[in-house]
Amino acid sequence: MALPPPDPQFVLRGTGAAVHTLHFSCGGSGPDIPLLFSGSENGFIHVWNLKTHRVDSALDGHGRKSVYCVQTMGGKDRLLSQGRDQRICLWDLAEGRTSVTDSVFTEHVGFCRCSLLKVAQGRWLMAMAARSLEEVQILELPSKTSVCTLKPEVGAKLGMPMCLKLWQLNCDSQPVLLAGYEDGSVVLWNVSMGKALSQVICHQEPVMSLDFDVEKAKGISGSSEKVLSIWSLNEQQNLQVCKTHKLVNAGISDISIRPDKKILATAGWDHRIRIFGWKKLKPLAVLDYHTATVHCVSFSDHSSPRERLLAAGAKDQRISVWSIYAQT
Amino acid sequence: VCFIPGGLDCSISFVSHVLGKVCVHGRQKEILGVLVPHLMDLTKSDCIWQRICWRLVECVPDRWMEAVVLGFVQGAPSADVLSRLLGNLVVKNKKAQFVVTQKMLLLQYGHTTAVLQNLLGYLSLDSLRRSLLLRVLQELLETWSSSSAVKHSPAEQQLYISKAILICLSHLKEPEIESCRQELLTSMMEGVKCHLDSSLPQLRRLGMVVAESISSKINLEGPVLKFEYEEDDETRELKSLLVQTPSFCVVPSLPDDDRSGKAGAALPLVPESNDKPHTAAPVMPDEELDAELDSDDDLTPYDMSEDKELKIKAPVYIRDCIEVLTGSRSEDVDKWEATVKALESLVRKNPAATREVSVELAKLLLHLEEKTCIEGFVELRQRAQVAVLTTDPIPVAKYLTSQFYSLNYSLRQRMDILDVLVLAAQELSCPKFHGKTKHSGAQKPCIQLLTGSDSSKDWRRIVDERIKSKTRRFDMGQSHVELTSHPNEFNSVAGHFFFPLIQHFDRPLTTFDLLGEDHLVLGRLVHTLATLIYLAVNTVAVTAMGKALLEFVWALRFHTDSYVRQGLLSCVSSLLLSVPAERILADMTEELLEAQSWLGDVMEKDPDGDCRRLALQNLLLMENLKRNLKLSLPS
Numbered sequence: 008m009a010l011p012p013p014d015p016q017f018v019l020r021g022t023g024a025a026v027h028t029l030h031f032s033c034g035g036s037g038p039d040i041p042l043l044f045s046g047s048e049n050g051f052i053h054v055w056n057l058k059t060h061r062v063d064s065a066l067d068g069h070g071r072k073s074v075y076c077v078q079t080m081g082g083k084d085r086l087l088s089q090g091r092d093q094r095i096c097l098w099d100l101a102e103g104r105t106s107v108t109d110s111v112f113t114e115h116v117g118f119c120r121c122s123l124l125k126v127a128q129g130r131w132l133m134a135m136a137a138r139s140l141e142e143v144q145i146l147e148l149p150s151k152t153s154v155c156t157l158k159p160e161v162g163a164k165l166g167m168p169m170c171l172k173l174w175q176l177n178c179d180s181q182p183v184l185l186a187g188y189e190d191g192s193v194v195l196w197n198v199s200m201g202k203a204l205s206q207v208i209c210h211q212e213p214v215m216s217l218d219f220d221v222e223k224a225k226g227i228s229g230s231s232e233k234v235l236s237i238w239s240l241n242e243q244q245n246l247q248v249c250k251t252h253k254l255v256n257a258g259i260s261d262i263s264i265r266p267d268k269k270i271l272a273t274a275g276w277d278h279r280i281r282i283f284g285w286k287k288l289k290p291l292a293v294l295d296y297h298t299a300t301v302h303c304v305s306f307s308d309h310s311s312p313r314e315r316l317l318a319a320g321a322k323d324q325r326i327s328v329w330s331i332y333a334q335t
Numbered sequence: 336v337c338f339i340p341g342g343l344d345c346s347i348s349f350v351s352h353v354l355g356k357v358c359v360h361g362r363q364k365e366i367l368g369v370l371v372p373h374l375m376d377l378t379k380s381d382c383i384w385q386r387i388c389w390r391l392v393e394c395v396p397d398r399w400m401e402a403v404v405l406g407f408v409q410g411a412p413s414a415d416v417l418s419r420l421l422g423n424l425v426v427k428n429k430k431a432q433f434v435v436t437q438k439m440l441l442l443q444y445g446h447t448t449a450v451l452q453n454l455l456g457y458l459s460l461d462s463l464r465r466s467l468l469l470r471v472l473q474e475l476l477e478t479w480s481s482s483s484a485v486k487h488s489p490a491e492q493q494l495y496i497s498k499a500i501l502i503c504l505s506h507l508k509e510p511e512i513e514s515c516r517q518e519l520l521t522s523m524m525e526g527v528k529c530h531l532d533s534s535l536p537q538l539r540r541l542g543m544v545v546a547e548s549i550s551s552k553i554n555l556e557g558p559v560l561k562f563e564y565e566e567d568d569e570t571r572e573l574k575s576l577l578v579q580t581p582s583f584c585v586v587p588s589l590p591d592d593d594r595s596g597k598a599g600a601a602l603p604l605v606p607e608s609n610d611k612p613h614t615a616a617p618v619m620p621d622e623e624l625d626a627e628l629d630s631d632d633d634l635t636p637y638d639m640s641e642d643k644e645l646k647i648k649a650p651v652y653i654r655d656c657i658e659v660l661t662g663s664r665s666e667d668v669d670k671w672e673a674t675v676k677a678l679e680s681l682v683r684k685n686p687a688a689t690r691e692v693s694v695e696l697a698k699l700l701l702h703l704e705e706k707t708c709i710e711g712f713v714e715l716r717q718r719a720q721v722a723v724l725t726t727d728p729i730p731v732a733k734y735l736t737s738q739f740y741s742l743n744y745s746l747r748q749r750m751d752i753l754d755v756l757v758l759a760a761q762e763l764s765c766p767k768f769h770g771k772t773k774h775s776g777a778q779k780p781c782i783q784l785l786t787g788s789d790s791s792k793d794w795r796r797i798v799d800e801r802i803k804s805k806t807r808r809f810d811m812g813q814s815h816v817e818l819t820s821h822p823n824e825f826n827s828v829a830g831h832f833f834f835p836l837i838q839h840f841d842r843p844l845t846t847f848d849l850l851g852e853d854h855l856v857l858g859r860l861v862h863t864l865a866t867l868i869y870l871a872v873n874t875v876a877v878t879a880m881g882k883a884l885l886e887f888v889w890a891l892r893f894h895t896d897s898y899v900r901q902g903l904l905s906c907v908s909s910l911l912l913s914v915p916a917e918r919i920l921a922d923m924t925e926e927l928l929e930a931q932s933w934l935g936d937v938m939e940k941d942p943d944g945d946c947r948r949l950a951l952q953n954l955l956l957m958e959n960l961k962r963n964l965k966l967s968l969p970s
Binding site: 009010011012013255256269270277278279284289290291292293295332 | 634635636637638639641642643644645
């Protein structure tokens with residue numbers, strides 16, 4: 008007999024606007040408080056204390072324009088946020104400060120979240136959508152120098168880049184970028200050479216979100232239609248669609264694979280969060296708590312498996328936090 | 336007649352005289368049927384015979400020239416044969432020139448497309464004659480773009496002229512098009528305006544096809560004019576005329592020029608080369624099944640039976656629907672969509688509740704605009720309107736008819752009102768109507784046009800059937816189609832639908848002038864009145880309606896728009912069918928007598944074919960009526 012799906016462990020209220028992005032920072036052990044960063048449509052980034060379930064501080068750096076991406080850069084003291092004011096801000100949050108140390112003016116008017124990759128101590132690569140419609144720019148942070156610009160060939164008609172993921176197989180190999188585009192295709196780019204290695208059409212509609220498992224060289228993408236697409240990368244660096252999974256309702260805003268690569272979560276337009284097993288995409292649970300479109304899902308980076316959490320932010324201004332399949 | 340190849344200076348003027356005399360007596364086909372094949376063979380390669388042939392036709396006296404030229408043009412199987420036979424006759428002889436360039440193209444319109452092809456092809460084959468071709472094109476375009484020609488000439492003539500224009504265009508070469516590009520553009524703009532103004536869909540389509548063709552010829556780079564219309568055989572045939580196969584191929588004797596034109600028009604489709612390295616590959620076999628232990632087993636799924644498709648619930652009460660649709664919360668578009676879809680059934684299930692708010696609902700629906708992209712929005716709205724009108728006919732009809740004549744409505748909205756009235760009347764008068772009527776779904780063309788609904792054609796068909804049943808079997812008693820009987824709900828409200836519509840037609844408003852520019856709406860109004868009175872058969876008010884309608888028709892009988900005239904004539908048909916015969920003869924005798932002479936006039940002289948047919952039908956109905964009454968009355 009299957010158990011009914013669990014309820015959220017707790018719900019964070021108080022953002023005052025639809026929640027577009029979430030990022031955990033719970034890795035540090037000891038007295039460090041586990042934190043959850045959330046970006047909302049009113050331009051605020053809230054820093055949630057996961058012990059007290061209250062907001063520790065609210066950061067206002069995007070001129071009240073929606074924040075749609077937050078990520079930490081090596082620890083909770085350095086934060087990167089991206090907003091609809093066409094800026095990416097770098098924050099210094101150490102010792103209770105809340106100041107913007109640097110910002111990058113992207114001139115990008117879309118919703119494509121940037122992707123960060125640590126390449127060396129203190130050096131990061133960031134992929135972001137640039138001003139020109141189909142291009143992706145790679146910058147090095149903190150120097151903000153441009154590494155390259157990835158331009159699709161003329162006439163490719165890919166549309167805007169919708170979602171990005173920078174990764175490298177290990178510390179010594181070349182960084183590569185996976186980009187999902189408006190025409191439904193996913194392209195693998197070689198960053199150093201600035202050219203495309205492979206392209207596969209995964210969806211008929213724009214790719215809304217993607218995630219990639221580096222070890223298994225397998226990725227998953229979701230779109231505005233009813234299908235999830237799983238694709239893989241073979242030795243010749245070629246992408247191929249392995250299988251597709253049909254959903255009950257159309258529309259996926261976000262996909263996230265848990266760091267232990269056992270399960271993945273999808274945020275749906277039908278207000279539901281779905282959990283699948285990553286190995287074979289077996290549907291595991293449907294979490295039905297929110298009353299509006301779920302915009303983002305994020306897994307925590309707790310070092311202890313039992314404390315692992317899943318957070319989901321939705322248009323109904325709530326962040327639900329779940330503890331699911333934490334025992335494995 | 337066989338020719339003896341004699342000396343070069345033998346005179347053949349005698350033969351020309353004979354030929355001319357025979358042709359003018361009407362025997363072109365017989366004599367040319369024998370002559371032309373012979374000449375065709377003889378002149379194929381022999382220059383002398385060609386010159387003999389030319390001499391032959393040149394010597395025909397002027398008074399018989401027309402018949403001969405006409406005969407040749409009709410009899411020649413292709414343009415280059417005609418060219419061989421006639422040579423430069425059109426340049427040398429004034430009469431021949433008149434016949435070919437003016438009479439056959441502008442004054443007559445009965446020739447087939449093949450004949451047109453031959454004629455215009457003949458003009459294009461020689462450099463001396465090409466200037467004539469250009470002149471012909473200019474004159475054709477002048478006619479095509481003149482608004483009075485579009486309004487008053489019959490549809491068949493307009494089709495003929497359009498075909499001629501297209502064939503001319505297909506023969507023109509680049510430098511010639513260059514030289515007259517500006518004129519082509521001007522004529523096209525004027526012509527397209529007159530054609531789109533017309534109320535008849537066939538003429539509009541003709542205008543669109545010709546304008547598209549002209550635009551594609553003059554605009555080789557840059558965007559080309561493109562209209563949206565339904566393709567049918569006529570448009571396809573017209574478009575195929577634009578492409579010419581080279582005139583050196585011998586076309587078989589039957590007019591198969593269209594077919595060869597079409598073959599030329601089928602351009603080879605360039606296969607799209609697939610540059611992308613990989614497209615979606617088929618499912619890869621899952622090799623990991625054997626290799627790994629299935630460690631997913633320790634993740635037990637939860638119960639997912641609640642996971643169903645998301646359905647937005649529509650409101651259950653009518654007042655809630657009103658609230659949602661008046662947009663108090665414009666955010667909830669899903670709810671708005673669900674409400675629009677559910678409204679008709681809610682209205683029909685709750686007549687009492689609807690009656691309380693009927694006028695409000697009618698107002699709401701009349702102004703409702705499409706907020707999101709729902710399939711069939713126009714039909715959903717119309718059905719909801721009909722449901723409201725049938726549930727509470729009198730106040731809603733009063734509202735709608737008053738709005739028809741109010742300021743600040745679009746033509747589309749006024750025509751919607753008419754459609755809704757007709758559909759509701761149909762429902763009220765016979766709830767199980769056995770004919771299928773088309774809803775006037777408005778299409779959204781890429782160039783804004785007011786599409787006429789085809790429902791008037793359907794009604795015509797139904798009325799025709801009824802007339803048939805009446806004219807043949809007047810003494811056989813009842814019609815044998817027995818429907819289950821229902822009380823005719825239209826009886827009590829027919830007057831409310833009809834009279835307000837007919838009241839104010841001659842009062843122009845600032846934005847709406849039925850007797851002026853808005854003759855399309857007038858046409859639709861007239862057809863609506865015809866339908867309403869047809870549906871009002873056996874109601875109490877029908878006689879009064881008939882009298883009012885006859886006065887209305889009388890006032891408008893000389894209207895210039897043929898669509899309006901067709902409507903007026905169908906009004907008379909409906910009237911004659913619906914008003915009981917005794918009442919007609921008692922109350923409307925003088926008017927009908929006057930109408931008879933008017934109908935006779937229409938039948939003979941009206942340029943529109945449909946009008947003539949309808950007038951004849953009406954005269955037959957009147958005859959029938961009189962005969963019926965004479966037989967049933969004892970004296």
